[in-house]
Amino acid sequence: MNRDFLSIVGELNLAKKILVVGHIMPDGDDISSVLSATLGLQKLGKEVVACIDWRIPWYFYEFDETNLIKGYDEVVNSGFEPDFMLIVDASSPDRIGRFQEFLGKVTTAVVDHHGTNTLFGTLNWVDTKFGSTAQMILRINTELGVSYDERLATINLMGIATDTGFFRYSNADEIVFSDATKLVSMGGKAYLVSRIFENKRIEQFKLLSTMVEHICTENDGKIVYSYLSKKDYESNNCTEDDSGGFVGELRSIQGVELAIFFSEYEKNEVHISFRSKDWFDCSKLAVLLGGGGHPRAAGCTLKGELSVIVEQVVREAKLMFSTQLEAVKNI
Ligand code: 5GP
Ligand code: MN
Ligand code: MN
Structure with missing residues (x-):
């Protein structure tokens, strides 16, 4: 088992107030990873705030849970004081926008699959073998003992599907298919994921x-x-x-x-x-x-x-x- 992965799981187990941060110009993997981590940690009884310092493209609101994601001002004005920050799918500090201000002030874990990652967290689990960050969140949730329902499985599946071009790109390997199978077996619905793209103006x-x-x-x-x-x-x-x-x-x-x-x-x-x-x-x-x-x-x-x-x-x-x-x- 990867050492950084285990350290992050250990820290998440101890943490009580967690900020889950995605990247600017968010894509499906980012939103999926932020929401899957947030819903998973909330199921464990933790106080979790999901946030992204950017407007979320309208078609992601096909998933109601997207409303959970807060902007920078909202988080700062709420006075939320996290004891842990989990950054997902972001390869460098500039990618999290103004949430960079929390770096150095709170223990931070970076979970990402970009080879260009600058390892800017206190803990960094960065692995390019994953086609999506959503697969890494699936592993974190599983290790934490999070129980999956249909919504969580579908949202988690969304990141795998979008970052692999719906299983068409060269990163759609055996691990991608086996993780997708696992999520489908836990209730994930691929047709609900495709709705975000079948909703064009x-x-x-x-x-x-x-x-x-x-x-x-x-x-x-x-x-x-x-x-x-x-x-x-x-x-x-x-x-x-x-x-x-x-x-x-x-x-x-x-x-x-x-x-x-x-x-x-x-x-x-x-x-x-x-x-x-x-x-x-x-x-x-x-x-x-x-x-x-x-x-x-x-x-x-x-x-x-x-x-x-x-x-x-x-x-x-x-x-x-x-x-x-x-x-x-x-x-
Ligand atoms: P897209 O072209 O869809 O915006 O991004 C494609 C990939 O490049 C994604 O994995 C995204 O995270 C990364 N990417 C896009 N723009 C930037 C950027 O300005 N900086 C960095 N570090 N990565 C980027
Ligand atoms: Mn991304
Ligand atoms: Mn990604």
Whole structure:
């Protein structure tokens, strides 16, 4: 058994007031991990506050439990004084937003599956062998003796499903399927998880159409990129939450190895998502640009004018693409 895992379980057993923190720009794995840990620890009678310093995309409210997640101001104004902080699915301090202020003041455990993790907790259980952080929370809950009901199993399953592209990505390995099986056997419902993606607004399709109009290709179609400006979101009556999954559409294009999607979510603040199919290591490119992630899915955020950022990032991407291609050929 992993030493850090056991230490974290030991600390959680002793803790009474726990802050469970997810990352900014939350995705399904993050929300699943925050809620699964929170519901599990609450079942053990602990006082637990779930929090994320970012707006939660509207489609996650398909799960009522998402209402449990509080924002930074709400947590601070409530006067809650945790004796332990559990951070999930976040690879570096900046990823937890203003909750960084609790670091150093309260014993902190980081539970994450990103290879780019900077090990910023008092205790760090970081293991890239897991396709999702949700699987690590399943192990923590199991070791703590949490009893699973249908809701908890479904919410826990959501993180595994979303981080593996519904069991389609290369990280959908035997452990993923066996953990999913375990959750389904405890009442988890995959069809309820898929509801979060079968709930689209017409405006999202219009936004997708704008994104498609902006598609550009490089390197004989092996690199594809597109962008949406703040104005594009506004004119389609959308926010950046409505473009979740667009980068996956870009990657799905025939012959594409690297897909890049630029999202100007605030004027002059651009989130960049990288996805690859077979061999390109996106996390290396993201780290170079100040972000992080996994080999096949990574991201970063840059400040500046959208067109300038697009040009810069595409230039860096092409350079790294050639370097990595040479390395792959030499294997
Ligand atoms: P996405 O493109 O969906 O935002 O993120 C893909 C992956 O990259 C996720 O695993 C996410 O945690 C990571 N990631 C995205 N943006 C950032 C960032 O700005 N910094 C770091 N460290 N990781 C990021
Ligand atoms: Mn995540
Ligand atoms: Mn994850």
